[in-house]
Amino acid sequence: xxxxxxxxxxxxxxxxxxxxxxxxxxxxxxxxxxxxxxxxxxxxxxxxxxxxxxxxxxxxxxxxxxxxxxxxxxxxxxxxxxxxxxxxxxxxxxxxxxxxxxxxxxxxxxxxxxxxxx
Amino acid sequence: xxxxxxxxxxxxxxxxxxxxxxxxxxxxxxxxxxxxxxxxxxxxxxxxxxxxxxxxxxxxxxxxxxxxxxxxxxxxxxxxxxxxxxxxxxxxxxxxxxxxxxxxxxxxxxxxxxxxxxxxxxxxxxxxxxxxxxxxxxxxxxxxxxxxxxxxxxxxxxxxxxxxxxxxxxxxxxxxxxxxxxxxxxxxxxxxxxxxxxxxxxxxxxxxxxxxxxxxxxxxxxxxxxxxxxxxxxxxxxxxxxxxxxxxxxxxxxxxxxxxxxxxxxxxxxxxxxxxxxxxxxxxxxxxxxxxxxxxxxxxxxxxxxxxxxxxxxxxxxxxxxxxxxxxxxxxxxxxxxxxxxxxxxxxx
Numbered sequence: 001x002x003x004x005x006x007x008x009x010x011x012x013x014x015x016x017x018x019x020x021x022x023x024x025x026x027x028x029x030x031x032x033x034x035x036x037x038x039x040x041x042x043x044x045x046x047x048x049x050x051x052x053x054x055x056x057x058x059x060x061x062x063x064x065x066x067x068x069x070x071x072x073x074x075x076x077x078x079x080x081x082x083x084x085x086x087x088x089x090x091x092x093x094x095x096x097x098x099x100x101x102x103x104x105x106x107x108x109x110x111x112x113x114x115x116x117x118x
Numbered sequence: 119x120x121x122x123x124x125x126x127x128x129x130x131x132x133x134x135x136x137x138x139x140x141x142x143x144x145x146x147x148x149x150x151x152x153x154x155x156x157x158x159x160x161x162x163x164x165x166x167x168x169x170x171x172x173x174x175x176x177x178x179x180x181x182x183x184x185x186x187x188x189x190x191x192x193x194x195x196x197x198x199x200x201x202x203x204x205x206x207x208x209x210x211x212x213x214x215x216x217x218x219x220x221x222x223x224x225x226x227x228x229x230x231x232x233x234x235x236x237x238x239x240x241x242x243x244x245x246x247x248x249x250x251x252x253x254x255x256x257x258x259x260x261x262x263x264x265x266x267x268x269x270x271x272x273x274x275x276x277x278x279x280x281x282x283x284x285x286x287x288x289x290x291x292x293x294x295x296x297x298x299x300x301x302x303x304x305x306x307x308x309x310x311x312x313x314x315x316x317x318x319x320x321x322x323x324x325x326x327x328x329x330x331x332x333x334x335x336x337x338x339x340x341x342x343x344x345x346x347x348x349x350x351x352x353x354x355x356x357x358x359x360x361x362x363x364x365x366x367x368x369x370x371x372x373x374x375x376x377x378x379x380x381x382x383x384x385x386x387x388x389x390x391x392x393x394x395x396x397x398x399x400x401x402x403x404x405x406x407x408x409x410x411x412x413x414x415x416x417x418x419x420x421x422x423x424x425x426x427x428x429x430x431x432x433x434x435x436x437x438x439x440x441x442x443x444x445x446x447x448x449x450x451x452x453x454x455x456x457x458x459x460x461x462x463x464x465x466x467x
Contacts, residue, residue, distance in 0.1 A: 070283045081297075
């Protein structure tokens with residue numbers, strides 16, 4: 001517990017850093033607002049649509065889904081890696097089976113073209 | 119003053135102040151070093167007007183960013199637009215809490231550790247907190263009401279999550295060799311093993327470093343900020359202090375990736391070749407050099423590599439970037455974990 005209190009205090013200080021910086025800047029910075037300045041940077045002509053209407057590739061979602069699956073896999077690796085000394089051969093075989101199952105999923109995703117970006 | 123108050127209150131507070139000052143100072147002078155080194159690589163002089171040889175350039179930059187007008191684009195989500203830089207900056211600073219900069223030493227009879235906390239889940243803490251930064255980047259890109267920023271934010275998020283997986287595997291291979299998640303414990307394990315983990319784990323080290331460069335959106339993986347196609351990516355619309363926060367966070371993240379590389383694979387604060395070289399001729403000499411020096415020297419080397427890459431490599435295309443991450447680094451890092459596990463099993467029996 002005594003190790004986590006300094007981290008908590010430090011986190012609070014770290015959170016206050018951007019707040020203090022932004023407040024200080026607010027006091028001393030220059031400011032002459034103008035509707036032309038507030039135009040989003042695009043090409044110089046007045047923008048006809050808002051940016052949220054822009055379409056983007058569905059593959060970003062696909063990458064996000066793949067990430068969730070395989071990142072959970074990494075999280076499983078850490079407790080196993082820490083106690084690997086005690087688990088020895090049993091732990092090794094268990095983890096190889098687990099990784100092999102996920103490898104099948106990875107090969108499936110690859111074969112179905114989920115990793116292609118075009 | 120009674121001992122517990124001193125130990126629990128005063129020393130951590132002093133350490134917090136010192137840590138923040140040191141980190142922000144290194145970050146400020148990293149920007150100066152980057153401009154200077156890039157300039158020399160391109161046969162220019164770089165900043166040399168503010169102060170002797172331009173040493174005060176970071177101060178001038180900071181002052182300029184403080185007084186710059188802060189523009190919020192029309193149609194932006196104002197609240198999200200304002201807190202996005204803070205969401206990027208805070209995790210970048212918080213991660214330094216568990217980085218061990220050196221060995222414990224004694225000042226006036228009190229043992230002081232040159233790190234804020236040695237927790238037994240330090241690696242998980244860093245991996246977890248570092249993932250929070252991506253929220254700020256995608257929120258900043260989304261809330262700007264700018265098409266370039268939106269694409270930059272999305273690209274950045276996709277890139278960071280893609281490279282986080284091989285990075286996690288590479289870190290796991292170092293944890294396998296050390297058998298602990300504590301940063302101090304990993305360095306001590308390298309002292310016991312008499313090897314830096316980068317020698318038995320050379321493949322994991324390479325994967326870690328490539329992923330680390332990609333995670334921080336630096337060249338040759340700086341697609342989210344690609345000037346030629348996305349102007350500045352997720353921070354096109356940011357100016358003044360908000361831009362400065364994004365900028366500082368990027369450099370703080372570079373420091374964290376370098377510090378992690380030093381702790382996991384390069385022996386942390388240990389002198390080169392712990393015990394082997396030290397046992398021969400170098401013991402009296404190396405014993406005088408404090409561990410923090412070795413740590414900072416190794417970290418500086420990795421930071422120099424960042425700048426070196428920027429001065430050398432052209433930028434990837436986005437499909438190439440995703441291919442490298444998913445089709446090369448992912449299977450390679452998986453094979454690396456299996457190989458390291460087999461090696462540890464055979465050696466430790």
